[in-house]
Amino acid sequence: MPLQRLAIDTVTAVAAGTTSTIVSVTGGKTTYVRTLIIHASAIESNTPDSPVNVQIYVVPNSGGSVGDSSASNRIARINLAASDTFFLEPEYPINLDNNGDSIQVFNEGTFHGGANQYAVNVLAMGDRED
Numbered sequence: 742m743p744l745q746r747l748a749i750d751t752v753t754a755v756a757a758g759t760t761s762t763i764v765s766v767t768g769g770k771t772t773y774v775r776t777l778i779i780h781a782s783a784i785e786s787n788t789p790d791s792p793v794n795v796q797i798y799v800v801p802n803s804g805g806s807v808g809d810s811s812a813s814n815r816i817a818r819i820n821l822a823a824s825d826t827f828f829l830e831p832e833y834p835i836n837l838d839n840n841g842d843s844i845q846v847f848n849e850g851t852f853h854g855g856a857n858q859y860a861v862n863v864l865a866m867g868d869r870e871d
Contacts, residue, residue, distance in 0.1 A: 766838065
């Protein structure tokens with residue numbers, strides 16, 4: 742089974758108050774996520790001193806399509822200072838096996854008492870079956 746080492750997808754900007762799919766399995770190609778790089782892109786913001794809360798989910802597929810994030814599949818909630826960067830690097834890769842399995846990120850924005858109005862940028866890195 743040859744693997745293709747790559748930045749799995751491009752940088753995804755997750756707007757305040759939204760959830761975005763960062764990577765998902767398509768074409769039956771198992772994906773191994775080794776690192777998520779999450780950057781609070783506040784430098785261009787009108788409120789650059791506001792921290793950002795970000796939730797990370799590993800979401801199983803729903804009938805072969807991308808499923809919904811929920812508390813039952815959340816693996817982390819992090820707080821980033823403005824313009825800070827966080828690396829999620831599990832000891833073993835996160836394996837996404839079936840079409841529609843995904844990693845999703847929720848930028849809390851003003852939810853849960855937050856004050857940020859800026860996006861976070863996320864990049865998934867790892868391997869995908871070739």
